[in-house]
Amino acid sequence: MGCVIEALGLVKAFGGRRVVDGVSFSAGVGFTALMGPNGAGKTTTLSMVVGALRPDRGSVRVCGFYMWGRDGLRARRLLGYAPQDMPFKDKLSGYENLVWIGLIKGLGLFEAGREARRLLEEVGLYEHRGKRVALYSGGMRRKLAVAAALLGNPEALVLDEPTSGLDPVARADLWDLLAKVGRGRAVLFTTHMAEEAQRRADFVVIMHEGRVAAAGRPGELVAKYAPNPRVLVYAEGAKGIEVEGARPREAGPGVYEYEVADASLWIPKLAEAYLRVGAKVWRIEAREPGLEEVFFALTGRRL
Structure with a gap:
């Protein structure tokens, strides 16, 4: 079965306010996404999972070992962690940073150097190994963070x-790398982007206001919570028009969204209804449902 990361009833409060409230999930071999908006409790949950923050209640197991039990050190060594902003030393080179982090992780100097060279090759940064990290691009720093998380072969x-702030090309490049190094491992990542969770995750845990709103495979979540396509009408000169029981939802200024069973039947009906009242229709589009619609169905809010 491979290694499994298990969060069991995690609770954490700050200043009397629970930011994580009874979160439980399992992340086995493959990619598991914690998806939700900023403030949903994702980073606090991750901090407890990796042992950086002690939960008020609940526990974490990594490959069967309790993070806060007698085997806590073993649990930590089985897990590699890349925070959103890895604390690299900008005046040191990529190679020197990896050696430094390797020493912190308990590797000997020779082993840390050997691992640093191997991982720089694996993540595609070997030719930049002597360059100061201050001169690295955002995408290069993220690759170096992945290399740092892989020290010790967790x-x-x-x-x-992992891809926050990257342009689309750098994001795709990083995901190619993650697909390679994540093979055979349990990979848990956070994202506020529904499209990223849907494309990249085998299993998704949707978080909202510190709790798990739903969890499952992306296709299963869509089929259960948002099975119907949406038609969006971009129009000027008319409020959202109700047509034969299809009620509009304002998706933005001058944008009206309809949840329908068959988009191909409803596009001409909606176009005719808006034109009949003299509205200027700029565009009508159909969208297949996805995790963005699932989140809205569960919470009433947009990501």
Whole structure:
């Protein structure tokens, strides 16, 4: 079965306010996404999972070992963690940073150097090994963070918003790397992007206001909570029009969304209804449902 990361009833409060309230999930081999908006409790949950923050209640197991039990050190060694902003030393080179982190992780100097060279090759940064990290691009820093998380050859990886702030090309490049290094490992990552969770995750845990709103495979969640396509009408000169019981939802200024069973039947009906009242229709589009619609169905809010 491979390694499994298990969160069991995690609770954490700050200033009397619970920011994580009874969160439980399992992340086995493959990619598991903690998906939700900023403030949903994702990073706090991850901090407890990796042992950086002690939960008020609940527990964490990594490959069967309790993070806060007698085997806590073993649990930590089985897990590699890349926070959203890895604390690299900008004046040191990529190679020197990896050696430094390897020493912190308990590797000997020779082993840390050997691992640093191997991982720089694996993540595609070997030719930049002597360059100061201050000169690295955002995408290069993220690759170096992945290399740092892989030091010690962990069974599981935990990544906090691994692609946040990257342009589309750098994001795709990083995901190609993660698909390669994540093979055979349990990989838990956070994201506030529904499209990223839907494309990249085998299993999704949707978080909202510190709790798990739903969990499952992306296709199963869509089929259960948001099975119907949406038609969006971009129009000027008319409020959202109700047509034969299809009620509009304002999706933005001058944008009206309809949940329908068959988009191909409803597009001409909606176009005719808006034109009949003299509205200027700029565009009508159909969208297949996805995790964005699932989140809205569960919470009444947009990501």
